Amino acid sequence: DAGVIQSPRHEVTEMGQEVTLRCKPISGHDYLFWYRQTMMRGLELLIYFNNNVPIDDSGMPEDRFSAKMPNASFSTLKIQPSEPRDSAVYFCASSLGGSSPLHFGNGTRLTVT
Amino acid sequence: AQTVTQSQPEMSVQEAETVTLSCTYDTSENNYYLFWYKQPPSRQMILVIRQEAYKQQNATENRFSVNFQKAAKSFSLKISDSQLGDTAMYFCAFMKRSNAGNMLTFGGGTRLMVKP
Numbered sequence: 001d002a003g004v005i006q007s008p009r010h011e012v013t014e015m016g017q018e019v020t021l022r023c024k025p026i027s028g029h030d031y032l033f034w035y036r037q038t039m040m041r042g043l044e045l046l047i048y049f050n051n052n053v054p055i056d057d058s059g060m061p062e063d064r065f066s067a068k069m070p071n072a073s074f075s076t077l078k079i080q081p082s083e084p085r086d087s088a089v090y091f092c093a094s095s096l097g098g099s100s101p102l103h104f105g106n107g108t109r110l111t112v113t
Numbered sequence: 114a115q116t117v118t119q120s121q122p123e124m125s126v127q128e129a130e131t132v133t134l135s136c137t138y139d140t141s142e143n144n145y146y147l148f149w150y151k152q153p154p155s156r157q158m159i160l161v162i163r164q165e166a167y168k169q170q171n172a173t174e175n176r177f178s179v180n181f182q183k184a185a186k187s188f189s190l191k192i193s194d195s196q197l198g199d200t201a202m203y204f205c206a207f208m209k210r211s212n213a214g215n216m217l218t219f220g221g222g223t224r225l226m227v228k229p
Contacts, residue, residue, distance in 0.1 A: 033216060043204065043219040056216070089156065095215060099146050099165065099208070102217055104158035 002026075006092050006105035014113055018080040021108045024073055025094030033102060034067055034077050035091040043091075049075065050097070082112045115140045115207045117220035125226045126195045133180075134190045134223045136205030144210035147181065147188045148217065153201040161203070164188065166210075195227045 005024040013019050025032050033048040047057040052069045060067070064083070069075040079086055089109050093102040116139045126132035138147070149161040164172045164181050171179050176196075180189045192199055205220040 031215065042221045045216050045218075048216055091158065093158075097215055099210065100215065101148060101160050101163055102215075103160075104150075107156050107158075109156075 004092055004094050004103055004105035006090075006108050008108060009106065010109050010111075012111045012113065013082055015083055016081045017112075018078065019082045019086075019110060019112075021077040021090050021092075021110070023075045023077070023092030023105060025075070025092070026103055027073065029094035029096055029103070031095045031097050032069060032075050033093040033095075034075070035093065035104075037089040037091060037107070038087075046077070079110075082110075084112045086110060087112050115142070115145075115209065115218045117205055117207050117218055119203075119205055119220035119223050121223045122221070123224045123226070125228055126192075128195055128197060128227055128229050130195055131191060131193045132195055132225065134192075134203050134205075134225065136188045136190070136220055138186050138188065138205070138207050138220075140186070140207065140209070142209050146208040146210065147179075148206040148208065149177070149179070149190045150204045150206060150219075151199075151201045152204065152222075153198075158204075162190065192225075197227050197229060199225065200227045201225060 007022045034046040037043050046059045047067045049069045067077045089107045091107045093104045095102045118137045145166045147164045151159045162174045176193045178191045202222045204222045206217040
């Protein structure tokens with residue numbers, strides 16, 4: 001099992017540019033989560049999907065953020081336009097649901113200058 | 114809403130000694146799960162140990178064990194025979210038992226340094 005795969009590992013972009021982060025969950029996992037990690041706010045849940053359907057997006061900071069899951073093996077988190085305060089590590093995680101633990105990818109470190 | 118508090122931002126321990134990391138949480142739920150995750154400098158989030166709230170017995174995984182006090186809403190992690198590779202950020206996390214999803218709520222983390 002390859003685990004949760006995220007790309008890119010690092011992303012540096014200029015303010016105002018569009019950024020797309022990608023995630024491939026573990027095969028067979030029905031739940032997919034996007035978390036953001038910053039020094040100030042720690043690990044925050046942005047959005048999660050069940051069977052490709054967004055269930056709770058209350059953590060998405062504003063309309064500049066959007067997430068999609070077109071199929072069971074792929075999800076994207078898009079920021080348009082990006083701002084310096086979006087700089088953070090973005091994690092994708094997947095799970096089988098129920099009491100199963102979340103399995104995390106290695107994260108994408110985003111720097112917006 | 115659930116909250117998770119880790120009151121120790123940083124800790125250090127000598128190699129081969131034992132260290133305990135604290136975690137408290139606040140919830141009105143009766144059925145839930147608690148986790149400890151480790152985040153080494155590589156940034157990867159690694160599951161260390163898990164506890165079901167309905168089980169009185171404390172979970173153990175090799176050198177890692179927990180002290181779960183449900184009434185006190187406390188969930189501490191004990192690392193025995195500390196190794197240099199245990200140096201990492203440690204996060205306590207809460208999961209509500211729900212059919213609607215199993216998202217984790219994390220504490221702020223404790224940075225642990227194991228000294229040779």
